[in-house]
Amino acid sequence: MKKSSSLTLPFGLGQGAFWMSLCVTLSFAAVYLKALGFSNTELGLVMALGNILGTLLGPLLASLSENRPRLTTAGLNRPLFLLRLLLLLGLFFCRGRSLWSAALYALYLAGTMAVNSLNLKFCVDAEQRSLPLDYGAARAAGSLAYVLASALLGLLVEKLSYRVLIWAGLAVLLLQAAANELTGARLEKTPLPQRAEMRGTRGASLPGFLRAEPRFALFLLGTVLLYFAHNTITNFLINIVQNAGGDTGVMGYLNAAMAMVEVPVMLLFSRLARGRRVSALLRLSVVMFLVKGLAFALAPSIPLLFAAILLQAPSFALYTCAVVLYVSAVIAPENGAKAQSLAFSMTTLGAVGASLVGGWLFDHCSVRTTLLIAAAVCAAGVAVCVPTVKRTGRS
Numbered sequence: 001m002k003k004s005s006s007l008t009l010p011f012g013l014g015q016g017a018f019w020m021s022l023c024v025t026l027s028f029a030a031v032y033l034k035a036l037g038f039s040n041t042e043l044g045l046v047m048a049l050g051n052i053l054g055t056l057l058g059p060l061l062a063s064l065s066e067n068r069p070r071l072t073t074a075g076l077n078r079p080l081f082l083l084r085l086l087l088l089l090g091l092f093f094c095r096g097r098s099l100w101s102a103a104l105y106a107l108y109l110a111g112t113m114a115v116n117s118l119n120l121k122f123c124v125d126a127e128q129r130s131l132p133l134d135y136g137a138a139r140a141a142g143s144l145a146y147v148l149a150s151a152l153l154g155l156l157v158e159k160l161s162y163r164v165l166i167w168a169g170l171a172v173l174l175l176q177a178a179a180n181e182l183t184g185a186r187l188e189k190t191p192l193p194q195r196a197e198m199r200g201t202r203g204a205s206l207p208g209f210l211r212a213e214p215r216f217a218l219f220l221l222g223t224v225l226l227y228f229a230h231n232t233i234t235n236f237l238i239n240i241v242q243n244a245g246g247d248t249g250v251m252g253y254l255n256a257a258m259a260m261v262e263v264p265v266m267l268l269f270s271r272l273a274r275g276r277r278v279s280a281l282l283r284l285s286v287v288m289f290l291v292k293g294l295a296f297a298l299a300p301s302i303p304l305l306f307a308a309i310l311l312q313a314p315s316f317a318l319y320t321c322a323v324v325l326y327v328s329a330v331i332a333p334e335n336g337a338k339a340q341s342l343a344f345s346m347t348t349l350g351a352v353g354a355s356l357v358g359g360w361l362f363d364h365c366s367v368r369t370t371l372l373i374a375a376a377v378c379a380a381g382v383a384v385c386v387p388t389v390k391r392t393g394r395s
Contacts, residue, residue, distance in 0.1 A: 007131050007186050011122055012138035014179035016145035018116055021172040023149040025112045028157070028165055033105065035162035037097030044355055046102050050109030051352045055345040057110055058117030062341035073121045074184025080118070081177050084111045088173065092166050108169075113348060115176065117341035120324070122183055124336040127328055129190045136269030136321045143266060143317075147259045209335050216331065216339065219388040220346045225381030226286065227350025229293045230316060232358040232374040234258070235351070243367040246302045257309050262317035269321040278325045279392040285319035286385045292316075293378045297371035329392045 026047070033043040061076060087108040094101035126133040149168075156164045210217045233240065241251045265272070273281060292311035299305045323343050331339040354374075361370040 008134045008138055010179055010182035012141040015138045015142035017172050017176040017179055019142035019146040020149040021112050023146050024168045025109050032162050032165050046106050048352050050106040051348050053110035054113030055348045057114040058345050059341040062117045062121055062337040073118055074180050077118050077180045088169050116344055120340035121337040125187050128333055134270050135324050136266045140263045140266035143259050143262045147256055215388050219385055222381045222384030223346040224350045225377050226289045227347045228353045229374040229378035231351040231354035233296050235354050236362055239362050239367055244302050244305055258312050261313045265313045265317035275394055277392050277394055278322055279389050282322040282326050283386050283389050285315055285322055286382055288315035290378045290382050293375035297375050330390045
């Protein structure tokens with residue numbers, strides 16, 4: 001138990017710092033970019049570009065870490081942190097709308113998202129060393145940190161100015177760097193077993209891996225469809241709330257409630273998964289994405305929207321934990337980091353699609369029609385994901 005706690009604590013600190021940095025960079029992107037003078041269309045393009053670059057950069061870094069045995073995960077994180085620090089300094093001197101500020105922000109968002117691919121590589125490193133790591137508890141720390149950061153930043157930006165987001169970004173960047181070093185130091189104390197054999201095992205290239213794992217590639221495609229529907233709800237929650245008769249304040253409460261209902265599932269996931277097939281849990285979570293989508297589409301009032309929020313637990317929260325364990329179970333260790341990174345990156349691609357297509361749908365269709373279309377896309381994702389999930393042994 002002591003060994004597990006010593007690794008879960010620094011990794012959980014890193015998860016908390018990552019989700020706080022995502023809150024600063026992504027959730028408050030509209031606040032920051034609009035303050036610089038960007039229009040809704042322009043900030044949407046900046047965010048889409050940052051998401052796409054992050055989706056590409058994360059798996060590439062994970063693949064690099066697999067094919068360079070002497071390059072540790074903590075060591076690969078350091079230049080990424082330095083790059084983000086330089087980008088933050090560049091943004092500090094940007095006082096208005098320009099191509100320069102747009103490029104800096106898109107690159108900063110991409111670097112922020114790519115960090116999670118290396119965070120997931122820490123999970124693979126721990127598994128290879130047979131070090132217990134409670135990912136669910138660590139991820140729950142991330143959700144709690146996100147809620148706290150969102151509430152605090154809202155107050156600070158309101159009382160001070162949008163410039164506080166630069167300082168908040170710097171604070172969480174330093175926290176991430178500290179967590180990275182602590183987790184890396186803990187892993188380095190436990191050498192890899194059969195090091196000589198493992199040095200000779202190299203991961204496949206990204207295209208080669210996808211060709212060798214067509215079933216997993218199809219699962220990734222289904223994930224994009226699931227998260228298109230999920231992010232059509234979360235990215236445009238204000239539209240849904242106003243359609244049901246609420247306002248921005250109600251949206252804030254719904255956002256906080258959505259994050260809070262995730263925490264119990266994540267905290268207790270290791271117990272929930274014990275003695276069960278993780279593939280069954282993953283299939284259940286996939287189906288619950290569709291149930292949640294339909295619940296939001298058919299909810300005519302604010303109380304029913306709060307009821308629909310409860311479905312975040314068996315859908316998003318369960319999927320987030322189950323997919324990490326599932327990938328570890330079905331993918332060879334030398335390709336584990338790449339597979340984990342791809343699974344996370346597909347959720348980002350779903351968010352990009354929701355931002356671009358979902359926005360157009362909300363402009364041209366009613367809220368209910370838009371959400372029913374999103375639910376239909378989710379149903380297609382369920383049809384792809386469920387049969388492509390491989391049956392695993394009991395945890």
